[in-house]
Amino acid sequence: MAIQFTEKQTRVLEARDHNILVSAAAGSGKTAVLVERIVRMISEGERPLDIDRLLVVTFTRAAAAQMRERIARAVSDRLREDPSNAHLRRQETLIHNAQITTIDSFCSYLLRNNFSEIDLDPDFRVMDQTESELMSADVLDSFLEECYQQADPAFLECAAYFCPGSDDRGLQKMIADLYTMSSSRPQPEFWLKQRREDYHVESKEEIFTSLWLQTGILQTLEQLEDMDRQYSDMLEICGEPDGPEGYAALLTLEQDSLFGKLRQEPVLSIRQGHSGSLLQLAGSLDAEQAKAVWDLISGLGGASFGRLPALGKKRYPNVSESKKNRVKDRRAAIKTKIASICGKYSESSADLVFHTMRAADGPLRELVDLTLAYAERYRQAKREKNLLDFPDLEHYALQVLLDFHEDGTCTPRPAAMEYRRHFAEILIDEYQDSNDVQELLLRTISTEDEGRNNRFMVGDVKQSIYKFRLARPEIFMEKFDTYRPLDPRTERIDLDQNFRSRSQVLDSVN
Ligand SMILES: Nc1ncnc2c1ncn2[C@@H]1O[C@H](COP(=O)(O)OP(=O)(O)O)[C@@H](O)[C@H]1O
Ligand SMILES: [Mg+2]
Structure with missing residues (x-):
């Protein structure tokens, strides 16, 4: 029951050596072509790749496991037809350690291999979402309690400005939200410090x-x-x-x-x-x-x-x-x-906007400073117990790969160059769910900055579900707008046929 691929899907399977963005709605075979592309890359052509030369990023562990299984099945199907193929035989072994993974697991792998680069204790443990939420809420709670006790005027003004009335949970939420937003940026502290100026106007x-x-x-x-x-x-x-x-x-x-x-x-x-x-x-x-x-x-x-x-x-x-x-x-x-x-x-005439911004300027600066201070406390608390949360995985991974400079720019470190040499192509499923950190991370590992585009991205902009991790669909949209059909460096391929409804109908009939 081999799939008869459409013309567009075939193009997706055959295009090589440049960036490719596949854009399509759910059920149009995006994941199916991603899997088939991998199978062909490791089994066809003059010099088929080893599967561990690919970095394949999915958004859930279940999706990663399923993908690994589908590739393994395809490899053994091909081996049955060509039993003496030593290269295929090797793929059967290599696939167990291939990087078919979530971004978090990949970061974790990267950190375990490079912990000494950034002074990380290799015995770290990664907290799940619930555990990190509890811990960060605890830290924030006691931090704010201290702030109220110290009763610094700037603090009290900030609290009164953003959360008038007696309920201080509003302030807590604002700090937590600002912190979360910052942690989806490659350089949270740098980003936060820039926010200090957001309401600053002289005239x-x-x-x-x-x-x-x-x-x-x-x-x-x-x-x-x-x-x-x-x-x-x-x-x-x-x-x-x-x-x-x-x-x-x-x-x-x-x-x-x-x-x-x-x-x-x-x-x-x-x-x-x-x-x-x-x-x-x-x-x-x-x-x-x-x-x-x-x-x-x-x-x-x-x-x-x-x-x-x-x-x-x-x-x-x-x-x-x-x-x-x-x-x-x-x-x-x-x-x-x-x-x-x-x-x-x-x-809100221009006058009113002006006065509103003037009034908010001081409280916003204080809010940013509170967020920075809280971030530092939370970081300390995690360090003491050698715990990492999900955003830490990504940020420490970035630190392994890049040197960040004062002005906000960054340059690749030796580890990045090593991964660039190792991975022939980086394939990303559900690309619409990427945030800035993941985008920078995967771009850094790709050879794009050296003039060789080698990223393959599939996604559906209508389906951005991981909002809690602050996905930025704009990352997808920007490529969607600038990539062109058959472009030799940055190609966009839209799949317009839907298969899921049909196969689901068939499923229920059979
Ligand atoms: N050319 C095709 N002919 C028949 N079925 C297909 C074709 N391409 C994909 N499919 C099937 O359509 C279903 C949805 O594919 P999937 O890759 O999960 O879509 P998406 O990732 O875009 O949501 C799968 O069962 C897949 O096997
Ligand atoms: Mg899919």
Whole structure:
């Protein structure tokens, strides 16, 4: 019952020696082609690879075990047809120690082999999620208790600012969240220290270059782009043979008055220079661009909606009721959304934003410093018991592989060069669940920085489930936007056929 691979799947199996991103929905055979690709790499061609020259990363241990088993089965199938093949015979042995693994297990392996590089006691034990959550909550609890006892004015101001009222669990949660966010970054401390400046503004003009304001307006801009597209969809419905043609004139007017500026300078060039999520640009717009977006949004307050003409059944018997309603409902939803956006922006004039940021500046700095102090305590507590949590595994692994410099850049260490020589290709399943740490780690082990792309990534952006580990689907999206079909260095292949539903149907029939 060999699978008949589709043309696109075959391309995935045969492409070699460059970065490949396979993007497709669940059930389209991503994992199946990943497994088949591995099997072919270790059994076909002039110089088939040894399986231990591949690094295969999955997101759960169960998935890793299943993958190992499927590869082993494929190898023994091929051996049955070609019993004298010594290379295949060797794969049967090698597969037991091959790196088909989760990122955490790989980091753990890496640390056990390189502990002396970073002064790590090799007898470390890795805590599971529950254990580390309990321990970190304990440390934070007693840390905050001390802070309250010492009653430092900066601390009390911070607590009062972020968590007014008597409930101090709010502050606890803010510190814990900030800490968790930092730990999904390659350099948590460096990242945290940068956050100190997030609300810092000297003048009213400066609010427009702040990360905080730009995040807000870019988020809104994306919503507006979406509404703009919905207007185009509605107009398309109006143009259909049984569509409510009579709505078209008003909808065209409204689309133009609400969203026309999206297609004009200077907003136009923000979008044109960037194909992914606009949020990635937060903090990098210049003041003029940000001001233009701000004006566009606050200008929506003046937009007026007309009345859709009545298209009664008697006079317009050919117009579909359901199409009429679809357009009406969508337009009503947009109207509501616009009203809520205007509510936010008209009230918070630039002055108000300025004063809000000024007021939050000191408390934010204190919050960051508290988080840094707590992080240090938690680190000490773990050191004392020689315990690591999951983010530690990744961060210590990074330290084995990279030297980090003051300015936030990093350079590979000897261990990285060794892994680069060893692994011929790095294959990653469920790539949409990567975070910045994993991305840097795997890129460092790849030979990308030496000009030889050797990463194979499969994923589905609609399926980002590991939110608790702060997956950043943008990592996937960025490649999705820049990789191209048949590109000799960075190729994107979309699989568009779905098999799971069909095979599940067959399963239930059989
Ligand atoms: N070309 C194909 N023909 C028939 N079945 C296929 C084909 N490609 C994949 N499948 C089957 O579809 C199912 C889903 O594949 P899987 O690799 O798990 O998808 P994904 O990883 O994209 O969710 C599996 O049972 C797989 O064997
Ligand atoms: Mg899969």
